[in-house]
Amino acid sequence: MIQLIPKYRSVLKSVKPVHKTAKIYNEESIGALQACLDCTDWGVFVDSCEDLEELNDVVNHYIQFCEDLTIPKKTITCYPNSKPWITRKLTDAVSRKNKAFRSGNKEELKEASKSINIIVKECKKNYKEKVERNIKTNTRAAWEGMKAMSGCRSKKVGIDVEGYPNKYANDLNKIYARFDVHNFKKETKNVLESIFEERDDECFRVCEKEVENEFRCIKLKKSCGPDGISAYVLKYCGKELCEIFAFMFNWSLKQHCLPKIWKTSDIIPIPKRTPVNELNDLRPVALTPIVTKCLKN
Structure with a gap:
């Protein structure tokens, strides 16, 4: 009977701590990032790029470079028994x-x-x-x-992948894209041509003040898309970035096309129920670039 007595293990010992890397956005670091972007001559980027795709790629990498240069990072260790009031x-x-x-x-x-x-x-x-x-x-x-x-905090549900992760991802792609099998390019060609003929491009001009106001309304908890530009950068540096993004928005509207990265989404599978028994138990959540959402607004 003694061997049947359960042995108690604390949460701290039964669950491994999680190490996370976080960026420190404070008044000093944000001021340094704003100064770095404010002294940038965006005309150099415009003159050196041949098309909108190249310009957008260069601007995205430059913004990420400035962010890595000015925003410090720290590693946070999250223990399973940690409380929010611990200082x-x-x-x-x-x-x-x-x-x-x-x-x-x-x-x-x-x-x-x-x-x-x-x-x-x-x-x-x-x-x-x-x-x-x-x-x-x-x-x-x-x-x-x-x-x-x-003590009623929601538990995070993990996804256990059996076998090869690449095969699991490909199976998810087949499930999510099973309805996207027909190409409607022929059906929409005539409609698009009629719209382009009747539309006046001058009424779609975007000014810098509109872009700045749209950036300042971004919620900080909004997740970034595949472009890697976070909501913190767009919200706090809207005044410094409105010039180049207004130029790219107008260029995009004039050419009737968007850069490839603006049309790309990161698909994140979220469990509908627990436990996850099949692929259909995962709901796809698309994370598009925040810049694309601002352009739509």
């Missing part, structure tokens, strides 16, 4: 307690334990006040905080 002050206090425990100093260990209890109460109080403030200003953040405090 650096609390982790430092826990480190001091562990150091006192290893040294065998009982007085220092006692003082460190008292300090941790005080800091824990302070951190919980500050997080509670933060959630209460968000109720009036940011209901989404308030709701996320309430779920974290009550």
